[in-house]
Amino acid sequence: MSTEGNISDVLTNLTRPPTDATLTVRIIKSFEFRTERSLVLHDINLETTTVGELKEIASKAVKTQPGWKAYRNVELDTLKLYSKAHGAKTTNLIINLDHDDWLFKDDSKFLIDLGFENETEVSFFNGEMYEKFRANPETRWDS
Template sequence: MPAEFDPLTSTLRPATDAIITLRVIKSFEYRTERNLILKDIDLTMTTVGDLLELAKKCIMTQGVFRAFRNVEYNTLKLYTKAHGSKTTNLIINLENDDWILPDHSKTLQECGIENETEISLFNRTLYEAYKLNPVEKW
């Protein structure tokens, strides 16, 4: 089959068995983030609140996130979908605040989340402060 007819990788897995990448952001200014890969996510049944709780549990139990445990993670925001364009800001998409997932009772599928979607996880207060003064430090 010619390459132009190959299915996108984001459509190869069913919505009941998706892979989601969470970009756990500790610091916007210092661009401190670590990816949390979540497999076997049922987008049709998992709510935004469920995903938030699962992420918090992983952060508290996985040793690789030890340095990230002092932040109160309370917000999820779409970063990019598979095969979509990415923002020029390497830490978070500052545009499109309508991509924040405020309704914790909606399923991920209802929010437009697909297989291989990247979602930012962060503290909303720190995000709002960074938006007012998006200066990166070293």
């Protein structure tokens, strides 16, 4: 009888190597209306991909892939950690407003050096809009 664990016992963030990770990028259009859409990126090499390159990959997807037309008028310039696989998530449905240390400001940093792993989820948004929302974090439902 084998003493090895079942494949379902392996944490999903450990099922893929850092050279072949899947990331979810939450593209945020509006903080106050909680408008966001998830972009799933496969086959990302966390050891060689920088923050700036991840921004470029996500921006290009928004500009060229079908279904993103409503998001093309937002100047996306800021990345922030939202959650890691099996980690705690914020109670705020659009973005975590605490942990400014989770903002990725250095475009030259490699993702692996920032703690990225398979199934990491990051938010991609306009930094100026984020600061305004952070100063007054009220959501709206009307148009």
